[in-house]
Amino acid sequence: MSKRRARKAMFSLAPVQFRDSAIEGRGVFARRTFRPGDVVVAYAPRQRRLDLADPEAIAAADTKLTLLSEKYWVIIPDTSVPGGWLCNHSCNPNAAIYSDREGRIQCTRTIQPGEEVTIFYGWVTQNEPERDPCRCGAPQCRGFINFDLSDDDAESFETDTPAGGAFRERLAEYETYLGSIRQEQVMETILRKLAQMKLRSRSQR
Numbered sequence: 001m002s003k004r005r006a007r008k009a010m011f012s013l014a015p016v017q018f019r020d021s022a023i024e025g026r027g028v029f030a031r032r033t034f035r036p037g038d039v040v041v042a043y044a045p046r047q048r049r050l051d052l053a054d055p056e057a058i059a060a061a062d063t064k065l066t067l068l069s070e071k072y073w074v075i076i077p078d079t080s081v082p083g084g085w086l087c088n089h090s091c092n093p094n095a096a097i098y099s100d101r102e103g104r105i106q107c108t109r110t111i112q113p114g115e116e117v118t119i120f121y122g123w124v125t126q127n128e129p130e131r132d133p134c135r136c137g138a139p140q141c142r143g144f145i146n147f148d149l150s151d152d153d154a155e156s157f158e159t160d161t162p163a164g165g166a167f168r169e170r171l172a173e174y175e176t177y178l179g180s181i182r183q184e185q186v187m188e189t190i191l192r193k194l195a196q197m198k199l200r201s202r203s204q205r
């Protein structure tokens with residue numbers, strides 16, 4: 001019995017490996033083939049869940065590792081335990097993050113053994129166009145992880161001006177790109193932020 005168990009353990013390799021990445025820091029690497037829809041790894045095998053309004057959750061948001069789950073919870077990974085939270089960003093990702101329940105990384109494009117598992121961060125910044133340079137190495141790399149909105153963008157968004165037209169064109173191009181990697185939900189974040197920025201600039205006037 002004990003012999004049998006030992007042999008079984010030898011072959012049950014973990015499906016992923018956590019090691020240094022050429023993109024940045026540590027990354028997640030496949031040890032077997034993953035097909036679209038396969039769960040690759042849990043977002044955070046050890047985690048805490050805090051209420052969205054908890055001051056600790058708000059402070060933790062600065063670490064960029066928190067995950068908003070089901071609109072009410074913030075998942076904070078215990079970073080002493082590796083997990084999907086180590087996934088690097090790619091402009092042409094092969095996996096996606098799902099934030100419901102415990103949070104997980106799921107394959108969206110076939111991943112070969114040895115390949116780095118990457119996701120799309122979908123960061124939307126305000127007035128910080130060059131906050132997050134991207135080193136993903138994809139041929140279609142956009143140069144930056146973040147999509148930035150300036151106060152001028154928010155102001156001109158719905159106006160019939162050259163600035164408004166140029167911004168809408170940039171937005172349409174980004175929407176097409178998001179569609180090509182099936183990350184359309186980022187548009188919701190962008191539109192929500194634009195609305196907030198506009199409201200704020202009005203109240204300051």
Ligand SMILES: [Zn+2]
Nearest residue numbers: 091134136141
């Ligand atoms: Zn990139």
